[in-house]
Amino acid sequence: MEGFVHGQSADCGTSLPEQDARHADRGNPLPSGRCYTFPMARHRKIRIDFRKNRSTRRRGGDLTRSMDRDPDHTDAQPATERISGKGELTRRRTIVAADSSGDGIDALATEPAAGTWRGQVMHVHGLDSFVRDPDGTVVRCTTRRILRTVATDHRHPVAAGDWVRVRGDATAGVIQAIEPRRTALCRDSRGRRHVIVANVEQVMIVGSAALPGLKPGLVDRLLVAAESSGIRPLICINKLDLVPAATLVPMAGVFARMGYPVILCSAATGVGLGRLAVELTGRVTAVVGQSGVGKSSLLNALDPGLALPVAEVSRDNEKGRHTTTTARLLPNRFGGWFADTPGVRQFQLWELVPAEAPAAFRDLRPLANLCRFPDCTHTHESECAVKHAVADGLLDTRRWQSCCQLAGATEDAAEDEE
Ligand SMILES: Nc1nc2c(ncn2[C@@H]2O[C@H](COP(=O)(O)OP(=O)(O)OP(=O)(O)O)[C@@H](O)[C@H]2O)c(=O)[nH]1
Ligand SMILES: [Mg+2]
Ligand SMILES: [Zn+2]
Numbered sequence: 001m002e003g004f005v006h007g008q009s010a011d012c013g014t015s016l017p018e019q020d021a022r023h024a025d026r027g028n029p030l031p032s033g034r035c036y037t038f039p040m041a042r043h044r045k046i047r048i049d050f051r052k053n054r055s056t057r058r059r060g061g062d063l064t065r066s067m068d069r070d071p072d073h074t075d076a077q078p079a080t081e082r083i084s085g086k087g088e089l090t091r092r093r094t095i096v097a098a099d100s101s102g103d104g105i106d107a108l109a110t111e112p113a114a115g116t117w118r119g120q121v122m123h124v125h126g127l128d129s130f131v132r133d134p135d136g137t138v139v140r141c142t143t144r145r146i147l148r149t150v151a152t153d154h155r156h157p158v159a160a161g162d163w164v165r166v167r168g169d170a171t172a173g174v175i176q177a178i179e180p181r182r183t184a185l186c187r188d189s190r191g192r193r194h195v196i197v198a199n200v201e202q203v204m205i206v207g208s209a210a211l212p213g214l215k216p217g218l219v220d221r222l223l224v225a226a227e228s229s230g231i232r233p234l235i236c237i238n239k240l241d242l243v244p245a246a247t248l249v250p251m252a253g254v255f256a257r258m259g260y261p262v263i264l265c266s267a268a269t270g271v272g273l274g275r276l277a278v279e280l281t282g283r284v285t286a287v288v289g290q291s292g293v294g295k296s297s298l299l300n301a302l303d304p305g306l307a308l309p310v311a312e313v314s315r316d317n318e319k320g321r322h323t324t325t326t327a328r329l330l331p332n333r334f335g336g337w338f339a340d341t342p343g344v345r346q347f348q349l350w351e352l353v354p355a356e357a358p359a360a361f362r363d364l365r366p367l368a369n370l371c372r373f374p375d376c377t378h379t380h381e382s383e384c385a386v387k388h389a390v391a392d393g394l395l396d397t398r399r400w401q402s403c404c405q406l407a408g409a410t411e412d413a414a415e416d417e418e
Contacts, residue, residue, distance in 0.1 A: 050149045116165040116176050120199075121158055123328040129158045129175060131166055132329075141166055141173040159184070159195035160327040160339060161284075183229045185286055186350040193350050197286045197327045197339045202232040204280070206289035206298065208239040209248055209264075212318045215290060216251060220402045221347050222288060223260070224360040228352075231286075234261040234279055238294040241266040254396045258362045267297040277302060281334040286327075291343020292320020299340055303332045308340060349406070357406040358386070363395060364403055379404050 119131040122138055127148075129141045141164075147157045158164065158178060166173040181198040188194070203226045207214045219235060226233040235255050237248055248264055256262045261279060265272025279285075280302070287295045296308040308330075311323040320343050327341040352360070358368045358378060368378065370385035378386040378400070389395040 048150055113165045113167075113176050116167050118163065118165055120329070121160055121162045121164060122330075123160050123326050124156065124158055125326060129162075129164070131164060131173065131175070133166070133170060135170070137170045139166065139168065139170055139173050141168065141175050143175045147175065147178065153193045155189050155192040155194045159198045160329055161198035161200060161286075163199065183231045185225055185229060185231060185288070187225065187344075188348040188350045196288065196341055197329075200231060200284045200286040200339055202226075202234060202279075202283055203286045203288055204234050204236050204276075206236045206238055206287060206293045206295050208242075208290075208293035209237055210239055210242040211313050212290055212292055212320065214248075214251065216398060217402050217405070218290065218344065218347055219255070220361075220399065221349055221406070222344075223362075224352065224357075224406070225347075225349055227362075228349075228360060234263065236263045236265060236272075236276065236298070238265055238267055238298060240264050240271055241269045254363075254399065260362075265298070267294045267301040270301065273298075273301055277334060280332070280336055280338070282336045284329075284337040284339070286339040286341060288341050288344060290320060291322045291345070292318075293343070295343070296324055296340055299330070299332075299338050303334070303338075305333065306330055306338075352406060354407045357403050360406075361399060361403045363399055367395060377404075377407060379407075 117133060119133045119139070122130045122132050124130070127142060129143060130138050131141050132138050143158055150157075158175060159181075162181065163179040164175045165177045165179075167176050168174055181195070183200060184198045185196045185200065185203055186193050187196060203222070205219055205222045205226070207216075207219055214237065223233050223235075235252075237252065240248070245264060252262045252264060263272050263275050263279070265276055267273075276298070287299060289295055292313040294310075296310045299306055300308050300310065309323050311321045313320050322343050322345075324340055324342045327339055330338045330340065332338050355375075358364050364378075364386055367386045367389050368376070371378065371381065372383035372385075373381060376384050376386075378384050381387070386395065386400060390397055390400045
């Protein structure tokens, strides 16, 4: 979190960096104390862009026609009208940011914020964010205008899991700044970055053995998204009660051989939940996967106090009903946090450079270094170590195809929900 300004807690006398070290690991909010002062670091002035003009146009737009109507200029003309593109109409503004901060939204994270308190966003609903304050109270907050209008590639400025600084009290607040994220699970949403959840340590990728059937290509892409942000993945195949376990072994084996923890389980019968609990204890875990695979059911089975809504999968098309509608952070009885997330409809990777796809595949990566040509695409080249490994049964054919599909960037985005 380079560039973030720490200070002294106003009432407990402990320095914030120490508290951070204790609590940030688990993503837990600070234990007590509301008002912090943030001594100024060295600051610099930078220019930021807005997505759109933030004010209506003051100057009349029909000068030519009014001149035609009034050739003698008898109408009173405003004396102080601005006619340049600057002033109120500008899309740019100068702000003060810490020396080491980045641009855009990251720069705003380090604006001086005296009199604010620090909290974590539990969930976002429309324009409101629900922020857990240092006392554990969840406060409904709006977001400062500059954060909403600054030009960034983000779909929304705030995401569940974000650490923010808020001005206000326990009844209402305004988010003033968003700290740089340690991790972010992202997807591409029509050319913009959609942060599904921020600051999680691990992601539990949930698939179901049946109803709906497993989508290994989706698991591959979620693995790439997690690893590219430094989030530890684990794979969980639910609804083990619906199929003989032996049918899942080949698929589970492919992922397990790559070193990922793979857990076969059933929220209905409780099989595998003990192993899951071990993986989740004391950690901040995002739970992702298609709708209807049983993400919320698993969390309820692990911690019945959560009482999350679940709904039956449609009998007609075997699809889930998108019961969970927004990502939500929930403290659990294992001393950690869950982030339940809505079912994935389409999962396109954010900012994947096609040529870098092989590097994001753990099993393919070491082989790619052995190819004859450094720019080998592993598709048509004759002396390709990756293709040889597939032919020799050393690399799973489906994984190779999945990688080629990403590298070709010709992926059919609708695939996830077919
Ligand atoms: N047979 C069986 N059904 C299960 C199991 N786990 C969940 N279900 C059922 O699957 C359906 C969908 O479960 P949810 O927990 O709502 O699924 P979800 O992944 O949270 O779905 P979204 O919130 O829509 O993304 C419900 O009818 C559950 O009862 C399981 O282990 N076995
Ligand atoms: Mg759900
Ligand atoms: Zn190759």
